[in-house]
Amino acid sequence: MRAAWTVFAKEFLENFRDRRTLVSALVFGPLFGPLLFGAMVSRSVEQSMLSADRVLTLTVSGGERAPGLLEFLRSHGVKVNPVSLSEQGARSAVRRGRAPVVLLVPQSYAARFEAGEPAPLYLVADSADSETRKIAARAGSILAAFGNSIAQLRLQGRGVEPLLAVPIAVNDVDASTPAGRAVAILGLMTYFVLFALLMGGMYLAIDATAGERERGSLEALLTLPVPRAALVGGKILATCAYMCISLAITLLAFVTVSRWLPLDRLGLSSDFGLGRALAFFAICMPFIPLGAALMTLVASFTKSYREAQTYLAAVLLVPTLPIAFASIYSLKTKTSLMLIPSLSQHLLMTSLLKDQPVSAVDVMISAGSSLVLAAGLFVLTARHWRRETMLG
Amino acid sequence: MIEARGLCKRFGAIDAAVQVSFVARDGQITGLLGPNGAGKSTCLRMLYGVLAPDRGEARIDGIDIRGETSAARARLGVLPHAAALYGNLTARENIAYFGTLQGIGSEALAGRIEALAARLGIGDFLDRRAKGFSQGQRVKVALARALVHEPGNLVLDEPTNGLDVMAIRNLRALLEGLRGEGKCILFSSHVMQEVAALCDRIVIIGGGRVCADDTPAALCERSGAATLEEAFMRIQGGGGALL
Structure with a gap:
């Protein structure tokens, strides 16, 4: 555990000094979503006013x-x-x-x-x-x-x-509520949240695995009397930390942007304040270790930084699939759907935005399934690190 | 003491190591000499435990290296081939990272880093980020990283690659000093002069097999050659191109 903590501290510090990681984790990822969201919402409100009131x-x-x-x-x-x-x-x-x-x-x-x-x-x-x-x-x-x-x-x-x-x-x-009509926009918002969250850890996940191997520092690390699981655990933890920071910045940006947006015109809860942001944070927390473990696993298999970037760009799209599915089939919050990570977070956040009640059981199932899957991916990653092919 | 006992390793159709056995003793510098691609790195990697041998075993002070937390690892310092530092960390942080992972407490660690810095002459850039280091500075810090837990055994894979004459001389003096402390030093090289100048014992390797294992003088005598280079050429059968 001490070794994992040492690896965590080193990865955190090293990447904190890396401008590329910082910019993508803490600037590009978290701010891109809220700004685009703001632009889209104001355009959409403008259009709905066009047809009704003009x-x-x-x-x-x-x-x-x-x-x-x-x-x-x-x-x-x-x-x-x-x-x-x-x-x-x-x-x-x-x-x-x-x-x-x-x-x-x-x-x-x-x-x-x-x-x-x-x-x-x-x-x-x-x-x-x-x-x-x-x-x-x-x-x-x-x-x-x-x-x-x-x-x-x-x-x-x-x-x-x-x-x-x-x-x-x-x-x-007309049984459709304005909120129901805004489902596409909600899908976007929750996707931006999940996207920024993954983006926050992407470069660290690459740097700590494919990057470490490509630079030639991995072999010395693997000679140490440290369980590989501790190395992997520390790296995943550091990735999680960056994802948490990125998520926090994203939500703060949404809080700021939504002050200027007439969200209530779309039937959304008009106050996306700090309380709401905290609830979002809590819902997304279990998704963080899952995303971190997934990105670390995928990046561990790649041979170079560049290859890892290509594959992780695809991983960034993974959470869109269930969300797109939810939009196409207009899925409603259901307990069975809470087993699917990213979809469950999307549905829970959507319910909160629509001021619908969220059951504690649903939240726990959503968190539980994400964490179990994260643990599984962690085990797979640690197992891969024990193989000698890790040396490349 | 580092022991290779019948190490075998195959990569696909290529035999990278065939029944490699030799002993590197304490208080001696053992050179693993062979042309590029002879299987030196594969042997060393099995000895320092990042490759698992198909057959045979590697022992450090009599302890099997296999297993991630093997006690053998704590008795071994390693400088892998072309070992890199973490560019965004300072030299001190690079050394401390490995020291902490070796389980050294922070107070003892600070003292050891100071001592190593003085010994290796890295004090001037100890608190600079490793990104801009020269090859010589990098090797010194990597060596300090390998020595931070005061191991009795040291494995270096082509440590002189990319170093200038001065840096090679410094490294040689350092290794001789470590030998004087009774440490077991095993290093690989394809540079004849280095090995001749430094080693108490030479293991010549070619095609994954041990061709000879003796003192430099005995090698010359056995092959009837006047110089080690000539002896090497005869033992290798002229097969390896040496610099």
Whole structure:
């Protein structure tokens, strides 16, 4: 144990003096995520405001043929932009992006409207564009409302109870919470946390294994009367320490960034304060030895610093897989899922962000499974270090 | 005392060591001499316990080296081939790291490092980071690292590689001093003059086999050669190119 502690202290100090390790562990990893997250959240909030709160501007051609319609549109808050276009002209205007959506009132409209026949209207939009699709949908529903109001007036004029024409009333009940809609963003945030955590230990894991061998200091170390498990343990511990620091910086950065973000607009708990950050830290703690042991194991198999970097870059992506899976299948927090490291941390952090209750059993299973797997990887690593192929 | 008893090691189709047996005695400098690729490093690696022999055994003061915490390891100081220091640590920290891992308490360690620094002449750069050291400085610190636990046995794998004439002379004086203290010193080299000047006993190795094991004078006499170099060429059958 004393030997492991000695190795830990030496690796910690040596890497603390290495600029590359420090920059990647304590600057690049922890700050990249929160900054990108901040940018993405503010963009996403901006977009959701665009569609809901912005005044709908509708380009209308031939509006003079339908004064009643124009009045209805204006009374529903639509800003009418009158133009005069042929059908061809309307299409090209939409295609070139000069107007998102054009409402064409054809010449036959007035006559057929007067005659009580279905009066044609053309709504020209580009359905390939998600922005204009939203505008077209809004315009379409306002036009449908106009049609309904006319129908009811006509029935009333003929002495028919208008409600007879409304045999059913479908009510849309939107069960999605804003938080549910923000799941993709949450996945990103938790991934950034796990990414920064791994990034924090990556260079140390490489330096202490493949780096030590490549520089030629490993052989002398292996001649010492020290159990290989103690050497490996010390190195993994030092990796853990850097990962802890990196995680702490990341969470502090998230606390800082979220002060400027309207998280509550996405239905997320608006206060990502220090208490929340501490809870995140506690949830992620068991993942740290797992990540450290995994990176040390992978790096121990590689022949050089460069090769280790290549493989560990792939390891950085490992925690994304379960998270991507969770997003695609919209997995909810379930006790059985707590057995899967990285996914369990993701789900627990997501629940906290959504202000949902988190059960202590789930937290313990999540921690337990991560720690058991970490212990297994540690044993594998120590076993590999006992082989003479370690010398390279 | 360092003993190789019938050491055998195969790497794939290559026999790196075949029934290698010899003894390096206390108070003597034993040279392991052979051309590049003769199997010197493989033998030494089995002796200092980082390679497991396929057959045979390596003993330090009569204790088997196998096992990570073998008592034999604590009696052995090792300077591996092209041994490197930790560049971001100072010379003192490099030595102290190994000392602590050998189980030396911090107070005793501080005293030993000072003593070694004086003996090896590394006091001037003891607290500088190893990153910018010259090859000579590096070997001295690596040697201090190997001696910090005051082992009775010392194994050096081509310690003079990359050293200038002055540094080689210093190293020679140091090894002679250690011999005077009764330590057992085993070192490998492919440089004839070094071995001739320093060794009490020479083990010539070629193709993984021991070709000769005797004193320099006896080797010359046996092969009827006037110089050790000539003796070496005859014993090797002209097979090895020596510098």
